[in-house]
Amino acid sequence: xxxxxxxxxxxxxxxxxxxxxxxxxxxxxxxxxxxxxxxxxxxxxxxxxxxxxxxxxxxxxxxxxxxxxxxxxxxxxxxxxxxxxxxxxxxxxxxxxxxxxxxxxxxxxxxxxxxxxxxxxxxxxxxxxxxxxxxxxxxxxxxxxxxxxxxxxxxxxxxxxxxxxxxxxxxxxxxxxxxxxxxxxxxxxxxxxxxxxxxxxxxxxxxxxxxxxxxxxxxxxxxxxxxxxxxxxxxxxxxxxxxxxxxxxxxxxxxxxxxxxxxxxxxxxxxxxxxxxxxxxxxxxxxxxxxxxxxxxxxxxxxxxxxxxxxxxxxxxxxxxxxxxxxxxxxxxxxxxxxxxxxxxxxxxxxxxxxxxxx
Amino acid sequence: xxxxxxxxxxxxxxxxxxxxxxxxxxxxxxxxxxxxxxxxxxxxxxxxxxxxxxxxxxxxxxxxxxxxxxxxxxxxxxxxxxxxxxxxxxxxxxxxxxxxxxxxxxxxxxxxxxxxxxxxxxxxxxxxxxxxxxxxxxxxxxxxxxxxxxxxxxxxxxxxxxxxxxxxxxxxxxxxxxxxxxxxxxxxxxxxxxxxxxxxxxxxxxxxxxxxxxxxxxxxxxxxxxxxxxxxxxxxxxxxxxxxxxxxxxxxxxxxxxxxxxxxxxxxxxxxxxxxxxxxxxxxxxxxxxxxxxxxxxxxxxxxxxxxxxxxxxxxxxxxxxxxxxxx
Numbered sequence: 001x002x003x004x005x006x007x008x009x010x011x012x013x014x015x016x017x018x019x020x021x022x023x024x025x026x027x028x029x030x031x032x033x034x035x036x037x038x039x040x041x042x043x044x045x046x047x048x049x050x051x052x053x054x055x056x057x058x059x060x061x062x063x064x065x066x067x068x069x070x071x072x073x074x075x076x077x078x079x080x081x082x083x084x085x086x087x088x089x090x091x092x093x094x095x096x097x098x099x100x101x102x103x104x105x106x107x108x109x110x111x112x113x114x115x116x117x118x119x120x121x122x123x124x125x126x127x128x129x130x131x132x133x134x135x136x137x138x139x140x141x142x143x144x145x146x147x148x149x150x151x152x153x154x155x156x157x158x159x160x161x162x163x164x165x166x167x168x169x170x171x172x173x174x175x176x177x178x179x180x181x182x183x184x185x186x187x188x189x190x191x192x193x194x195x196x197x198x199x200x201x202x203x204x205x206x207x208x209x210x211x212x213x214x215x216x217x218x219x220x221x222x223x224x225x226x227x228x229x230x231x232x233x234x235x236x237x238x239x240x241x242x243x244x245x246x247x248x249x250x251x252x253x254x255x256x257x258x259x260x261x262x263x264x265x266x267x268x269x270x271x272x273x274x275x276x277x278x279x280x281x282x283x284x285x286x287x288x289x290x291x292x293x294x295x296x297x298x299x300x301x302x303x304x305x306x307x308x309x310x311x312x313x314x315x316x317x318x319x320x321x322x323x324x325x326x327x328x329x330x331x332x333x334x335x336x337x338x339x340x341x342x343x344x345x346x347x348x349x350x351x352x353x354x355x356x357x358x359x
Numbered sequence: 360x361x362x363x364x365x366x367x368x369x370x371x372x373x374x375x376x377x378x379x380x381x382x383x384x385x386x387x388x389x390x391x392x393x394x395x396x397x398x399x400x401x402x403x404x405x406x407x408x409x410x411x412x413x414x415x416x417x418x419x420x421x422x423x424x425x426x427x428x429x430x431x432x433x434x435x436x437x438x439x440x441x442x443x444x445x446x447x448x449x450x451x452x453x454x455x456x457x458x459x460x461x462x463x464x465x466x467x468x469x470x471x472x473x474x475x476x477x478x479x480x481x482x483x484x485x486x487x488x489x490x491x492x493x494x495x496x497x498x499x500x501x502x503x504x505x506x507x508x509x510x511x512x513x514x515x516x517x518x519x520x521x522x523x524x525x526x527x528x529x530x531x532x533x534x535x536x537x538x539x540x541x542x543x544x545x546x547x548x549x550x551x552x553x554x555x556x557x558x559x560x561x562x563x564x565x566x567x568x569x570x571x572x573x574x575x576x577x578x579x580x581x582x583x584x585x586x587x588x589x590x591x592x593x594x595x596x597x598x599x600x601x602x603x604x605x606x607x608x609x610x611x612x613x614x615x616x617x618x619x620x621x622x623x624x625x626x627x628x629x630x631x632x633x634x635x636x637x638x639x640x641x642x643x644x645x646x647x648x649x650x651x652x653x654x655x656x657x658x659x660x661x662x663x664x665x666x667x668x669x670x671x672x673x674x675x676x677x678x679x680x681x682x683x684x685x686x687x
């Protein structure tokens with residue numbers, strides 16, 4: 001994986017592109033929101049208040065936010081299991097996200113998809129599967145449709161670095177390159193695919209170098225530097241919207257916790273975890289904003305209180321939402337109902353005399 | 360009306376549907392300039408241009424998955440997989456994405472795609488140009504699996520499939536492409552999905568099949584009539600999943616005997632499901648065990664003529680099974 005020494009301690013780095021103060025404050029606000037939401041979900045899981053599992057992106061907020069903030073409602077986000085919080089940037093209401101976590105009737109998937117696998121059709125967030133690189137492939141098709149329909153929309157397709165080992169992933173990137181599709185393939189390189197380090201996934205230093213093999217631009221940024229991620233993403237989005245085609249963007253970051261809530265991640269060196277926690281993108285952004293007179297303790301307190309209030313309301317909504325009715329498991333398999341087929345099996349009796357031979 | 364081969368009927372359906380709906384497009388290997396390995400997409404490039412007739416990279420995964428995404432965004436893709444033997448890189452896209460998208464999003468995200476697949480043996484194609492593999496997809500709820508047996512149905516079912524809102528696996532038997540001709544309307548019509556057809560009326564035994572072996576089953580029925588005077592009712596399943604069980608159960612309730620014929624492997628082939636449904640829902644109607652005429656459970660199909668013939672369903676094998684069932 002990327003050596004720690006290449007990073008400076010102060011993030012985002014000075015000299016990165018000067019962004020509008022409102023943009024900077026919004027980037028910070030969303031990172032804070034994602035962090036608080038996911039830490040709350042982790043608490044709820046430990047309290048046994050929802051079933052299943054969760055796949056937190058805590059520590060990776062700069063990448064989550066920087067790549068999916070400020071998209072248009074018509075743009076598509078193709079998330080993996082690690083990108084639940086991209087819904088927040090897209091605008092999926094928190095009430096629905098918690099209803100999803102709780103597997104309730106009010107969830108966008110009405111209790112079908114496992115926690116963290118949440119999409120939202122009205123804002124074009126693809127409901128993810130757990131099979132890796134799948135949404136990126138589907139996203140490629142959506143980008144193909146946007147091109148055919150002469151729409152200026154773009155697709156942001158996110159995977160971890162592990163996905164880049166799959167043939168399926170390469171098929172999508174290659175196809176998008178051949179057809180100059182409006183899609184940005186984001187590799188969220190957090191160092192580990194479950195337990196397997198990136199050094200066992202790939203022999204290249206920067207995964208973005210794979211872009212050269214397809215003839216599209218490839219960029220690697222510090223995935224804990226939200227300004228760097230946002231800036232690189234703006235360039236890629238502008239290119240996609242203006243017909244310039246696909247981009248491969250690698251964001252090098254780190255997953256604070258295990259692959260999921262049942263993974264203590266003992267395969268990692270604690271010193272490595274501590275190092276990356278010292279590179280927490282949120283205090284780094286506070287430092288950056290403070291230097292520009294854009295941050296105060298008081299503002300953070302207000303933001304935190306507001307976010308927690310919204311989360312409390314969302315949890316109340318989820319917990320008060322009805323559970324799915326058991327036989328609704330039969331719905332939404334096809335465009336037509338299979339209830340009768342499954343529930344009413346007619347038994348047939350002979351129409352001709354029993355034992356009567358054809359002869 | 361015009362006399363058409365099966366492949367002409369497929370080609371006509373594609374032309375008509377692309378004329379009718381600008382969202383319909385085709386994508387696959389060799390479908391554009393070459394007009395398809397079997398010429399199913401002949402003339403489409405010239406008429407509709409390369410945005411709607413796309414020669415894809417040699418990558419079945421993205422042929423299917425790009426179609427899924429495009430369908431989510433409002434298009435009506437008709438991807439072609441040249442041989443079902445080559446569909447395996449697209450299996451994740453079909454079984455995990457297309458089949459489950461509607462379900463996992465509670466009906467809010469859907470992908471109306473019609474995957475045209477050439478299947479079947481008996482042409483000396485060997486192990487990788489002869490497979491059927493229909494069961495891979497029949498076993499996957501969320502997919503509609505269609506396999507027409509006649510030119511009329513090929514056109515009408517393909518048009519119905521393209522207009523349907525579900526992901527559809529559309530199986531075309533390569534041996535049917537040019538072997539049979541029939542009158543096919545040149546005007547617009549559809550054949551209903553999810554509905555079997557009674558191809559031949561009979562009273563003494565129900566023979567159930569689909570695709571190319573349906574044609575063999577009809578020939579076998581005529582031979583049995585000549586030899587024994589027995590009248591075989593022949594059911595064409597047409598849609599393999601979800602299965603129209605009523606049509607064959609109604610028939611078995613009348614004839615009290617059933618034979619199922621397909622060229623895919625025996626174990627967990629559609630014959631196993633048909634036999635199980637009859638046993639569960641029409642056990643009291645049966646006067647004889649249900650027999651299956653299928654390929655043996657070996658990789659299909661070995662190339663040498665002797666080996667291929669051994670593994671392939673024939674009129675003789677069907678006649679023998681019918682005779683055994685009648686004599687029981």
